[in-house]
Every structure is written in structure tokens, then in C-alpha cells.
């Protein structure tokens with residue numbers, strides 16, 4: 001056992017109270033940066049280290065897989081290796097997937113089910129529309145899918161949905177919902193929402209199974225509790241209903257997933273479900289400066305809904321003022337961000353990995369990416385085209401999924417004719433129609449065709465079965481060739497390790513040659529390298545028993561969330577949506593697009609609740625910042641192909657002006673780095689001197705030096721000083737100044753706002 005003092009080290013009294021609370025229901029409510037996640041982790045350590053709870057009995061739900069890994073790492077440090085390994089930590093989805101692998105047989109479902117990701121789900125949706133003869137243009141597959149997803153998160157099944165469908169749209173959704181579930185079922189596949197729904201159903205319909213899980217998981221913990229939806233809430237309640245050892249942490253003001261069914265009321269229900277619950281409030285913020293907290297608070301305080309009044313305070317000091325910067329359009333906005341980042345990094349106090357750029361919609365990342373590329377700043381986009389969404393990777397995974405579950409129609413259709421093997425669109429549709437008519441998966445229909453073909457060959461006298469008769473023999477042979485390939489891979493996976501299976505499969509399919517044929521040698525090899533990268537991942541599964549290597553691998557691949565692509569080891573600027581930024585922290589944060597229609601989003605225009613949610617999004621974004629926060633907006637912005645004058649966000653007006661520092665426009669124009677004439681011309685409002693290039697080779701030449709040794713200057717913080725030297729660094733001027741009584745500092749002219757004194 002680890003002694004309590006190590007575990008309680010670095011906690012304030014309220015945090016300690018939470019960590020050491022007697023087993024039973026505990027609700028920790030507290031603002032951002034107050035240590036909720038820290039407390040949750042320590043609580044796990046405390047249960048194990050002090051109460052002697054076997055880690056095997058602990059289940060902790062985190063918001064991302066990455067958070068789960070971090071928790072494990074921290075616990076390993078606190079408790080030593082070994083202990084942490086026995087814990088069950090993960091997102092709701094990954095935990096449910098694990099439960100279902102073990103027990104889905106009770107629901108009459110094979111354990112080797114496929115998990116359909118967003119892209120697969122949309123493909124199924126499109127097939128549903130085809131099956132029901134609904135026009136994709138009139139019935140947006142995404143909108144229908146979103147409605148189905150919301151229903152599932154509310155634990156509404158197709159029957160119930162259809163009973164309550166009132167509008168025409170709801171009636172369409174009801175029909176699609178039923179068919180969508182049929183198709184998934186036939187393919188032995190689950191979508192993300194089903195993972196939750198089916199687990200709840202498993203526990204509801206099989207009390208003995210539930211009891212087994214209740215005994216196993218005697219201690220439950222959940223982070224970001226404010227964003228649980230109905231299904232997640234019910235699941236936790238089911239598991240906790242016997243022992244009530246449930247520890248949840250959350251913040252009402254950070255609830256930002258209402259559109260996915262998250263329900264803040266779950267926090268209120270907690271106190272009702274467990275009247276004996278201890279409620280602990282944490283107040284001190286350890287993350288941000290007071291300047292940042294005041295700004296965040298000014299916006300959240302204007303919410304229409306009633307909130308528990310919380311004042312965020314910190315001992316971190318006042319810090320620098322939050323900066324507001326206006327760009328001419330989204331490109332200049334992005335360039336200003338990139339320029340500021342370059343200055344911060346050149347100043348030596350920050351590295352790329354310390355910085356995040358946050359936006360409301362994914363589309364905003366395009367301009368930002370271009371500006372960062374122009375600056376050669378390393379960056380990562382969270383939730384961009386992820387590795388696992390690349391076509392060649394999805395194709396490779398489709399083959400692997402079929403080796404596990406040949407009934408997976410989406411994977412089968414995906415690679416039926418990739419690489420090209422003479423199975424045309426017509427043949428594929430023919431196959432789908434036959435399978436649909438017989439209500440069997442495509443794979444089963446392929447076997448039927450094979451059996452019929454044999455029968456026809458054997459008995460030339462009896463009439464050939466009518467169904468195969470129509471299909472041209474060339475098409476049929478191509479299909480049967482594909483079937484042989486699938487059957488062989490089903491065979492191989494019984495005996496081969498995951499890595500060996502991949503080697504065999506890619507060879508057998510002719511994967512590399514196909515890529516080169518399709519994309520040319522160069523791009524083909526790039527793509528092949530990606531496939532080999534996937535092959536490398538397989539090695540991580542080599543130690544598992546043969547029977548579970550493939551299924552574990554596929555499950556983990558399916559559940560890598562966007563945020564998990566955030567590789568910390570890479571020292572790069574993080575570009576991320578506000579939604580995904582929850583729970584994270586960065587020394588420097590840029591919030592861009594603070595305009596009406598973007599933040600708050602247009603879709604919240606006449607909806608008070610939606611507007612409040614936008615406020616909370618701003619609040620989440622602002623409170624990610626530890627030291628410096630920048631708020632940006634553009635004078636005009638192109639959206640949906642139209643450029644319009646943008647109105648600054650009402651959230652900016654909610655902040656008292658003395659909490660903000662507005663960048664002097666001319667100063668910024670002179671200091672900014674426009675990457676060429678075109679950009680300068682697009683910018684008629686600014687009549688700056690020659691545009692400055694970040695790389696000194698530009699024809700316009702670098703920005704001129706404006707400080708010289710011996711000059712007297714004044715700095716807001718350091719007071720009076722004498723310039724020692726000045727030089728150009730990356731297009732900015734780096735000035736070394738000896739300040740009276742404060743020593744020698746190196747400053748960036750455009751950033752430090754140095755004033756000449758005298759003369």
C-alpha cells in the first residue's frame with residue numbers, strides 16, 4: 001500500500017475532502033481548472049492505496065481515450081506499475097464495447113460484431129434511402145442519421161419513435177430508423193450509439209448479467225459528468241444501483257453537448273437518485289490567470305438560465321490582459337495568429353506545443369492551416385482527415401474486418417471491387433438486390449450463388465435455379481473469386497497472428513500493386529507506406545492470445561476518437577474545435593472567429609438555450625488558457641461562398657472593456673506579416689508600408705529597424721530602459737533593453753509595445 005500522504009500531496013483542503021470522502025455517492029461540482037480531473041485520479045489512487053480496493057473492481061469513465069491513458073500513467077507513478085493495469089478505464093464507448101464483446105451472446109448477437117464509424121454509418125444511411133426509394137437530395141442522410149442518433153441517446157427505439165412521430169420529417173426518420181437497424185443487425189454491426197443502447201438493454205433484460213457487473217465494479221467514477229446523455233446516465237445508474245459507490249465530477253457551465261443529447265439535468269438527478277450524496281464544491285482555479293478568468297466569467301454570467309453562482313479565483317496572479325485582435329478577413333485573421341505565434345516562439349518563452357488555436361467550426365481551420373504553413377510552423381489538426389479515415393487504410397481495415405465478420409456488408413461492398421476484379425456497379429446492385437430480397441447478408445448471398453452455380457454445373461438436365469440464371473457467368477465468376485478470398489482469410493485468421501494475417505492478406509489481394517496502378521508509383525508508394533504503418537500498429541497486439549488479436553485491434557481502431565490523434569510528443573501548435581478542447585489546457589490560446597453567426601453560431605439565433613450553450617462553448621475555450629488568451633474576429637468573412645461584413649460577437653460586448661486590450665490597428669498592420677502582394681491588395685483598409693515577408697528573401701525586403709542602441713524607451717511593465725541592441729529576427733525586431741532596476745530583457749518590438757522616450 002502506498003501511504004496516504006503521497007496520494008494527497010499537492011491537494012487543497014476541499015480537494016482532499018473529495019479524495020478521502022467515505023465510499024458512497026460523491027458529486028464534485030466545480031469550475032474549470034479547479035482540479036476535478038486531478039481529484040478523480042487521486043481518488044482512484046486513494047481507493048487502491050489506502051482503502052485497499054483491488055483495482056480490478058474499479059471502473060473509471062473518462063472523456064477521451066487519451067484521458068484514460070493519462071490516468072493510467074499517473075496512477076502508475078502514484079502506485080507503481082502493475083496496479084494500474086488491472087483498472088478498467090476508458091470512454092463510455094470503449095467500456096461498453098468491452099462489455100458487449102463478453103456478453104452480447106445474451107442479446108443473441110455474435111461477439112465478433114463490427115463497430116461502424118461515422119463514415120460507415122453514413123454509407124448505411126444512404127443504402128437505407130435507396131432501399132426505401134427516398135431521394136437523397138430531398139432527405140439529407142446526415143440529418144436523418146443525426147435524428148436517429150439523438151433518439152438512441154435518449155434510449156428511444158424505432159417502435160417508440162414511430163409511435164411518436166408527428167411531422168413528415170419524423171415519419172421519414174421513423175421508417176429509416178427501422179430499416180437502418182435492420183441493416184446493422186444483418187451485418188452484425190453496431191454503430192457508436194448502439195454500444196451504449198445495447199449495453200443498457202443487456203443490463204435491463206438480464207438481471208443476472210447486471211449483477212455480475214455490479215459485483216465486479218464496486219467503485220465507479222466519471223469525469224465530465226455534465227455531458228452525459230440519457231443512455232450514459234442510465235448505464236451508470238444501473239451499475240451503481242446496489243452499492244452506490246459512485247464518484248462523479250462535473251461543471252454545469254461546461255456542458256456543450258446538448259446537441260448530442262447531453263443533459264445537464266443529470267447533475268440534478270444525481271442528488272435525487274442518491275439523497276445521501278456528498279456534494280463538494282471546489283473553488284480555487286489552478287490553471288489560468290485572473291485576467292483570463294474574469295473574461296470567461298463576464299461571458300458566462302450573462303447566461304439566460306439560472307446558474308449556481310460561482311466565482312472563479314486564482315492565486316496565479318493577474319497576468320497579462322486578454323487581447324482582442326481584428327483581422328480584415330479570415331485570411332488576415334489567420335495570418336495575425338500565425339504572426340503572433342511566431343513572435344511568441346521567437347521570444348523564447350513558448351514552444352509550438354504550448355499553443356492552441358480554437359474555432360467553432362471545422363471549416364475555419366483551412367485559413368489557419370495555410371497561414372501556419374506559410375510560416376513553416378509545425379501544427380496538428382485535431383479531427384482533420386485522420387489516419388484511420390484515409391481511403392487505403394479503410395480498404396485495408398475492410399479486408400481485416402471481413403476476416404473477422406464476413407456478414408459486415410459495408411466492408412464487403414467497400415472492397416468487393418477494390419482492387420478492380422471485374423465486378424461492375426450493375427453486378428454489385430444485382431447482388432444487393434438479391435440479398436435484400438432474401439433478407440440475408442451479402443456474404444450469405446455469395447454462398448447461395450456459389451452453391452447454385454455448382455448445382456447447375458452438376459445437373460445440366462434439371463433447370464438451373466432461376467435466380468442465378470440472370471447473372472452473366474463472367475460476373476458470377478468474379479463474385480465467386482472474391483468469395484474464395486474472403487473464405488480463405490476467415491481460415492487464415494484462425495492460425496495466423498495479426499501481423500502475419502496482414503502480410504498474407506495484402507499479398508493475396510495484391511494491395512501494393514493495386515495502389516501503384518491506381519495512383520502511380522509515387523503516390524501509390526506513399527499510400528502503401530500508410531498501410532505499412534497500420535502493419536506496424538499490429539505489433540502492439542502480438543502478445544495477446546491469437547483468438548483476440550484481430551478483434552481487439554479492430555475495436556480499438558474503431559474507437560480512436562478525434563482527440564486521440566493529438567500526439568503530445570510532437571511539439572506542434574494544436575488546431576482544435578472548441579468542443580474537442582474540453583478538459584485540455586495550454587499556456588497560450590487563440591479563439592478565432594468571434595463573430596455573430598459563428599460564435600454564437602447562426603443556428604442558435606432565436607433559441608435562448610442554444611445561445612446559452614454557445615456561451616458555455618466560449619467559456620470552455622477561454623478557460624483552456626493558462627497564461628495568454630487572444631480573441632480574434634474578422635471585419636469581413638466569406639461563408640458559403642459569399643463574403644459579408646461580419647458583426648463582432650456579442651460575447652465581446654459582454655466583457656467590460658477594461659478587461660481587454662485591443663490591438664492598435666495601425667501597430668498591428670505595420671507589424672503583421674502579409675505573405676505577399678496579393679494578400680496586401682486584398683486588404684484595402686490598411687495602408688501599411690511595404691508588406692513584410694516572414695522569410696527575409698521577399699522582394700519587399702524586411703521590416704526596418706526602429707530602435708537603436710542608446711535610445712531611451714518605456715515599457716508598461718518594466719518601466720524605463722536603454723536599448724542595448726536591436727536586430728531583425730524572422731521579420732520582427734528583437735530589441736535588447738537594460739531596464740532600470742529590472743535587468744536586461746530581450747523583447748520583440750511588435751509585441752512589447754515599447755515607447756520611445758524624449759528626443
Ligand SMILES: Nc1ncnc2c1ncn2[C@@H]1O[C@H](COP(=O)(O)OP(=O)(O)OP(=O)(O)O)[C@@H](O)[C@H]1O
Nearest residue numbers: 010011012031032033034035036037038286287583
Ligand atoms: N491543488 C493543486 N495544486 C497545484 N496544481 C493543481 C492543483 N489542483 C489542480 N492543479 C492543476 O491545475 C490544472 C487544472 O486541473 P484539472 O485539469 O484537474 O482541472 P479540471 O477541474 O478538471 O478542469 P476542467 O473543468 O477544465 O476539466 C492542472 O494542471 C492541475 O494539475
Ligand SMILES: [Mg+2]
Nearest residue numbers: 036037038583
Ligand atoms: Mg477536467
